[in-house]
Amino acid sequence: MSSDSSSLQSAAVIQEAVQSLRSGGLVAFPTETVYGLGADAKNPEAIKKVFAAKGRPSNHPLIVHIAAPDKFDQSQVDWVPVLAPWVRDLSEDALKLIHAFWPGPLTLVFKKDKSVPLEATGGQDTVAIRAPAHPLTQELLRKFKGGIVGPSANRFGKVSPTSAADVRYEFEEMLDLMILDGGDCDVGIESTIIDLSRDHPVLLRPGLITPGDILAKTGIKVYLPHEYAVLAGQSETPVVSGSLRAHYAPTTPLRLYASGRVLDALSEFPDIKSRVAVAVWDSDSSLGEDGHPSVHFEEVLVPSDSVSFASKLYRTLRDLDQQGWDLILLPEPPVGEEWDGVRDRLQRACFGSGPSSSSHANN
Incomplete structure (x- = not known):
């Protein structure tokens, strides 16, 4: 947005979205992966509205979206204070992954801080977090000064939205739903999810960023669920977004x-x-x-x-x-x-x- 008038307009729109979130409303927002249906991540009643709007089972965890800290002139951004309200402990591996891939299409699962509502985590003691790279949503998160839960802005199990028009089509009867239009999504499929709450990093959902990319950039080996199960002698995998057998589905066969x-x-x-x-x-x-x-x-x-x-x-x-x-x-x-x-x-x-x-x- 180059011209002053459009940046003023976007500032006003973002301010309106912030007010809506603060008052417990829902706001659809763009990310580089897909559009999200957002609510204040510390407001249990607002989070319940997200599940109701999507028709999503409440035992499915949501991803908390947070703002990247402002860079200023430091060579390495300090993520610790940004994550402190959400996670119990930050490992060296976690910080390596964050510095290499955030903001971007990588979601990390941590043991949650006790202040994170169980509504956001599907009742689990872990929380999934990512910093989206879309400039409009980064701006929204900065102004909101909090986390926003945001599953894909579509009916549960259906095809995820990659434009503001898709979101309108999905929720045409929700007249009060505010939709921030950030154009078409670049990545087009949901983020990679890595579980850091166990002894070793485990891939819970594949995405644009692959275990090979992670190894090449950080030297960290990410295990596939079956590899980890053998390693740890267990088979149980936590529930994550998009892990049902039927999902992302069109009505046509x-x-x-x-x-x-x-x-x-x-x-x-x-x-x-x-x-x-x-x-x-x-x-x-x-x-x-x-x-x-x-x-x-x-x-x-x-x-x-x-x-x-x-x-x-x-x-x-x-x-x-x-x-x-x-x-x-x-x-x-x-x-x-x-x-x-x-x-x-x-x-x-x-x-x-x-x-x-x-x-x-x-x-």
Whole structure:
């Protein structure tokens, strides 16, 4: 926002959002990953409104968003006072991760301070925290001078919103919901979640930042849940945002197909009507319609690099869902940890997709 008038306008809008949060209201806000549905993280009644608006089970923890400290001219920002109201202890590893990746799409799980309401943590003794990189939300958090819980601003289990218009579409009957418009989200899938509340860091949700990135930048090894279970001789994993089998799901049935196997995917659905949207990699040649005369294909090109694919994933699912197809087919993501975040979202989206839960039976 270059001109003075627009910065004044945004200052007024942010002030209004701050007032709304302070009075226990909800505010939808942009982040680099997806839009969040925000409430004051220390106000149990406001937090309950978030669960009610989303239709989300109250035992699901929320992520607390905090502002990055102002840099001024110090070489390393001091995060300790910022985190002190939220977490019980900050390890060396935690500070390394924070300095390397915050603000950004990395959520860290800590043992919570006793002042953090259990409503925000789904009744668990841990709290998930991140500092989002979006400048509008950083400004909101600075002015608010507190933490904001913010699950994705959509109905529970449905496709996450990556624009202000998506949020309006999801909550059109909530006329008093204030929505801060920060444009389209860059990253496009939810943050990576790392659990630091145990003896070793554990990946609880894959995202743009991978265990390989973390190792390369900080020297910290992040364990996958099954590796940690072997290490610790236990199998229990804490509940985190987006960990249900069915999630991020369109109403249209969604399936993945293996390379070159579109017709196989179709033959699994003999009763599917006739209109099928088939996403193909932008690096592949076209499918052609031979061999399945009753089906009308429409090809949709999707990016073949993981970062661009993630950035457009929810936009693509949302648009296709609103176009009235009978079936959506997406290519299976390639092997490799840079695709793990996308693969995770797609598997959950497939499992939850379709007009009702009866469609899960044939998964």
